[in-house]
Amino acid sequence: MVDFGTAEVTLEMVQASQIGMKALGAALAVGMTGIASAIAEQSIGSAAVGATAENRDVFGLALLLTVIPETIVIFGLVVALLILF
Known part of the structure; x- marks a missing residue:
């Protein structure tokens, strides 16, 4: 059993935690879509350069x-803004 002493959870602490979780969720929405878009862009970009070089x-x-694939990041940004506001 963990003893936290006399520390109590206040309303301000709960609100700060909720704001932090919202920010973390928004960051994950943009970050994960950015990484997925970059992976897709990598293969499409190299194929596009090769096709353009031939024709x-x-x-x-x-x-x-x-x-x-960059539209995926825009969707992630929209989700992040919906989470924050």
């Missing part, structure tokens, strides 16, 4: 396919 006509399509 310059596919540059527009390659650019479009390279941008698509």
